[in-house]
Amino acid sequence: MFLSRRGSLHALEQTRPSRFWARWLGQEMPSADSVGRICSRMDVSDVRASVHQVYSRLKRMKALEPPAHGLMQAVVDGHETTASRKRCCSGCCQRIVHTAAGDMAEYYHRYAVLRLVGQDLSLMLDAEPVRPGEDELAASRRLVERVLDGYPRAFDVLAGDAIYANTDWFKFVLGRGKHALAVLKDNRPNLIADARTLFGVLPATLDEPAGNRRRRCWDCDGFTSWPELASRVRVVRSLETYTVRRQLDKREEELSSDWLWVTTLPKLQAATQAVVNMGHDRWTIENQGFNELVNRWHADHVYKHEPTALLVFFLFALLCLNVFIAFYCRNLKPAARKAISMLHVAQLIASELYASIRQGPARAPI
Numbered sequence: 505m506f507l508s509r510r511g512s513l514h515a516l517e518q519t520r521p522s523r524f525w526a527r528w529l530g531q532e533m534p535s536a537d538s539v540g541r542i543c544s545r546m547d548v549s550d551v552r553a554s555v556h557q558v559y560s561r562l563k564r565m566k567a568l569e570p571p572a573h574g575l576m577q578a579v580v581d582g583h584e585t586t587a588s589r590k591r592c593c594s595g596c597c598q599r600i601v602h603t604a605a606g607d608m609a610e611y612y613h614r615y616a617v618l619r620l621v622g623q624d625l626s627l628m629l630d631a632e633p634v635r636p637g638e639d640e641l642a643a644s645r646r647l648v649e650r651v652l653d654g655y656p657r658a659f660d661v662l663a664g665d666a667i668y669a670n671t672d673w674f675k676f677v678l679g680r681g682k683h684a685l686a687v688l689k690d691n692r693p694n695l696i697a698d699a700r701t702l703f704g705v706l707p708a709t710l711d712e713p714a715g716n717r718r719r720r721c722w723d724c725d726g727f728t729s730w731p732e733l734a735s736r737v738r739v740v741r742s743l744e745t746y747t748v749r750r751q752l753d754k755r756e757e758e759l760s761s762d763w764l765w766v767t768t769l770p771k772l773q774a775a776t777q778a779v780v781n782m783g784h785d786r787w788t789i790e791n792q793g794f795n796e797l798v799n800r801w802h803a804d805h806v807y808k809h810e811p812t813a814l815l816v817f818f819l820f821a822l823l824c825l826n827v828f829i830a831f832y833c834r835n836l837k838p839a840a841r842k843a844i845s846m847l848h849v850a851q852l853i854a855s856e857l858y859a860s861i862r863q864g865p866a867r868a869p870i
Contacts, residue, residue: 506824540808573778595811688764
């Protein structure tokens with residue numbers, strides 16, 4: 505269903521007459537209700553083991569290489585899959601939303617997801633549901649503890665957005681033998697103030713073009729402005745300028761973005777450019793991860809509103825995304841990838857389901 509991007513169990517059920525299922529399964533495909541019921545009773549660890557198997561095979565075949573700086577990075581982030589004001593289950597989180605009709609209770613499911621970022625191939629490794637009454641950091645901690653047990657040497661650095669610039673989180677990551685990296689915003693005012701004061705008087709460490717942008721970077725370590733954290737931290741700033749052409753009047757406008765990251769990586773292990781690249785690679789979990797899953801793979805569809813089933817279907821989506829990306833990037837030749845898109849390959853997979861349906865194409869009534 506996910507590889508052919510059908511989008512729902514009922515759409516999948518429409519392909520039951522296809523001889524493809526008899527050849528592949530050796531029997532008739534279950535109904536949509538049966539698939540949903542079975543997924544609600546599955547052992548989630550079995551699905552996670554399948555995801556791990558894909559990673560292990562790619563790693564063993566040397567198909568998963570680190571970027572040029574040599575450090576493998578894992579990115580953790582939260583993703584909300586569904587929200588409803590009418591239906592809820594035992595795994596739903598709850599919040600109050602303010603509407604014109606008054607305050608209303610809204611029920612939602614959210615997951616902490618971890619993505620492994622390689623040179624040109626990245627994988628979604630695992631997901632952990634945010635339980636009712638807890639925050640994203642608590643779910644992320646359970647997620648990382650399980651991933652580190654199953655993938656102890658998969659990555660060197662664990663990156664996150666601004667909420668992960670948290671004392672307990674940094675201590676937890678350091679305690680597991682990994683380095684932490686997080687976006688700096690208003691959550692660490694003393695550290696930001698000290699860093700900006702230094703960056704205002706020190707020359708730029710790096711000044712070079714990066715694609716269609718110009719980067720000016722500053723890099724200072726040894727900060728003690730985070731007193732709750734025993735170890736000293738390093739702050740990297742990247743001031744990036746770029747030009748955009750407005751569609752309305754065709755005028756070019758120069759824009760800029762100012763990035764700050766805090767990390768425990770020493771300069772001897774990661775140069776300024778490496779930290780900046782890892783800070784920007786954090787966005788791959790949004791752009792090539794969540795956006796792709798939602799818009800192309802229908803991962804946010806509620807196939808069955810039950811906690812275990814929702815998690816199983818989401819893990820299936822991660823598994824199929826990994827298999828599909830590995831096939832496209834490693835199995836197809838460069839000439840084939842240049843000629844056909846990922847969407848075209850997905851349509852070819854779907855065509856296998858419909859090409860062997862016995863009754864042939866549907867005809868308009870006479």
